[in-house]
Amino acid sequence: MGKHARPAGKSARTAPGSTVRVRPLPIRSAVRLRRPVDIWHKPALSAVAALAVPDFALFALGRLDLILYTSAGAMCALYAHGLPYAARARTLLWVVLGMVAGLGVALTAASLTTSPALLVVLASLVAAVHKMVCDATRIGPPGNLILTFIAASAFFVPQHLGQVPLHLALALGAGGLAWLVCMAPALIRPRGPERIATARALEAAAGLLRTEPGPGGVEPADVAQARHAAAAAVNAAWHTLFLVPAHTPAQAAARAGLERLLVRAESALGHEPRSAAAEAERLTGWARELRSGRPLPEVALSAAETEELVGVADEAREPRRPAPGRPGVLARLAPGSPLLPIGARVAAGGVLAGWASMAVGVGHPYWAVVTAASIYQANTTLSWQRALQRTLGNLLGLLLYTALLPLLHAGQLAMIVLALACQLGAEACITRNYWLGSVWVTPMALLLTEFGSRLPARTLIADRWIDTVVGAAVGLACCVLVTNRRAADRIEVALERVTAAESAASRLLTTGPTPGADDARETGWARDRLAGGLVELREAVEVAAGEWWQRALPEERIADAEQQGHRALAGLVRRLSAPVPAA
Template sequence: MNDFGRHDLLRALSPRGWWHLRPVDRALVSALRAMTGANIVLVAVVIAGHTELAPAAAFGGMTAVHARFEPYPVRARLLAVIGAGLTLAVGLGGMASAAGWGPLPIAILVAAVAAVAKLVTDGIRSGPPGGLMFVFAAGTTSAFPVSWPGVAAQVGAAAAGALVAWVVALSGWLFFDHDNDRTTSWRAGLRAAVDRSSHEWPRAVKVFAAVLAAGLLAHAFGLGHPYWAAVAAAAVLQATHLQHTMHRFVQRVMGTVAGVLVAALLLTLDLPQPVKLAVIVVALLGAELTVIRNYALAMVFVTPLVLLLGSMSAPVDTVAVTADRLVDTVLGAAIGLAVALVRPGRGYQLA
């Protein structure tokens, strides 16, 4: 089949090994730094009574979860690009909502953000979670009604979150040695990625197609949160080889199943806002501690985090929202895997 033989393709699609735990050095320090940087502005806007800005603040704060193990000079540059990109994604989604765009243009916008984010993050080698948070930011903010002044407030909250996350992520620079060897290599990587002959382009095109198809199909099926399907499709396609894509598919689905059960319990308890906020902070720590070791474990934390965050601004129907999360995830992940199989030898290796 194309660049793969039948035996190679079957071997690449084996889910065997998806449960393995990878060893990670400095995981606790990295996770604590990411948790702190990501949540400071989120906590501040909630305490101030502006829960409608919580998602935007959270997405800006997600700057802190990128480039965890890079030398500080490299991290400073990478996180500046990522923070600006996440703020832009929040603004684009908010503007689409304020302008009253329909499902098709919003799906195209989110897919375009996904493709560009994939191309850029792979090019600058930002590491996990790659371009995923940009898709999540644009999709989420496009899904909820907002006025034009509200868009400005969202952008401000996201920018504040990104700035604080950047500062926290670089807070150890004064106390630890750093290596300047890679201070310029990310520019070379970006130039190579955007070259027309680069393998990054087929991957970006696949991400665009999968995210667009997932968002439109979820809307056509009447699912409550089509952008969750788009995010799941993008998540599966953050991998650079087919076997990893298959593992991501299984891990995304299995982790979401377990995470939905945890989220359903927490939502049923009808926790007070301060307790919800505390659970969100702890959940992010758990996700950061486990995401490198095994993506499925991270999803057990990420799923309740997302659902609790969504419930902070308005009450939710526990059964409906957890069912949506599960169905959207399975649909999007399946579409992502299917798209990865289209000409799998173009831009994807076996392992």
């Protein structure tokens, strides 16, 4: 979140004496390619496998007109690949049920009314719910996009009320298959997700150790960025490990080995510069071993770090203390939440985009609704970038679809193979940049349309292009008009939490360490609260910094809070790493 947003104050324009600022919208960073995510192949292969089985079964039965319903459940295989398998099982179950529930609302509405204007309104409201719930639960990629695409499409599929149960059963069955496909790797590498999370933390810590400290105690921007990345990766890895059950001695031993590595990675937040280079190489080597599936390396820890692990084990058996910056799902959706303006943007943008599409005579207004819903990100800057990316990607995708037309005439089997190839290409490219993934998503979406009813290629391409432009333009206009003024309020709340956590950490640091697991556990809790608060504060700042019309941010308070917070965090880490005097 906020990956492309620049720090506030560098490019913002503030008039003298003004309390708001107008932020220019970037272009170059919107199309720049990034390195692919390290596990992109897992959702890609899972989705292809989950889609292939029902697709070929429907082909054998001669019922490819039902492919939308099986695709709804099968595409749930794109979710939750970063979670440990126990948590993944629960999360995927909710994703499948949420997908089927949205599909049920859409199909029921389609069977009860044929008014396109009303269906656009209902599809937009469902899209808003998808957006807010996915953001509140922090489900991760692909977020609300797949849920909204399926539901919005189903609103405009001719339907009889008596057909709805069968179609929902097909979706639920394909969702069950997707669940099995996503859980199958547990038979081969049962601890793969938590090993990857720990490897990411080790790599981020090594990156911090390789940065050069500034002269005179001044921290350069690259060091601050590396410190935040390391703190966020370590915090995410701890969160992942606490989702891992340890009901048997083998499970407890495997998790304890990862915890030892994570404690060592965390020590980089309070490292001594003279040993940084050697420690960075050591952490990088351990990360490679984790990713390769080799046995866990032996890690030597100090007495305090060993006692911290005892505290971690105790904490894993008890309910964790709530950390600042990690409110519950219901709290994120409560009145006053910054997610509510985003939901309003999605609803208003979807309705206006769908109606505008109908006004120009396009026969697929749900494409405009999906386009409008897909561009809304955490702030205006990211929404602008997503609108630009989607428009560019769809245009190139339509060119690709045109080039593939001769193959489509080879028959339905060729269409299935092409759709699966496009799904694989989309997942391979979308983590590099959204526009590159959209190049493959566009022909895949058109192919799904072709399975239900054949339309002239020229009409299909023209409708898609018009809907894309209309949806992006209207959606972006609503994003600009419906400003998220609550983003700055989120900063104030995050500042209060960081200040409270930093004060508690400072009081703890003024007392000398004492032997035993109790001191390590209290220090670990203080570290968790402070690290979580710092991560939330940085996310809140990046979200608010991307709003084009926003109150001036309290930059000095933010800088002071982050500086003092990271200093206290480093002190807590050193306390956990230092030798403890005998009692």
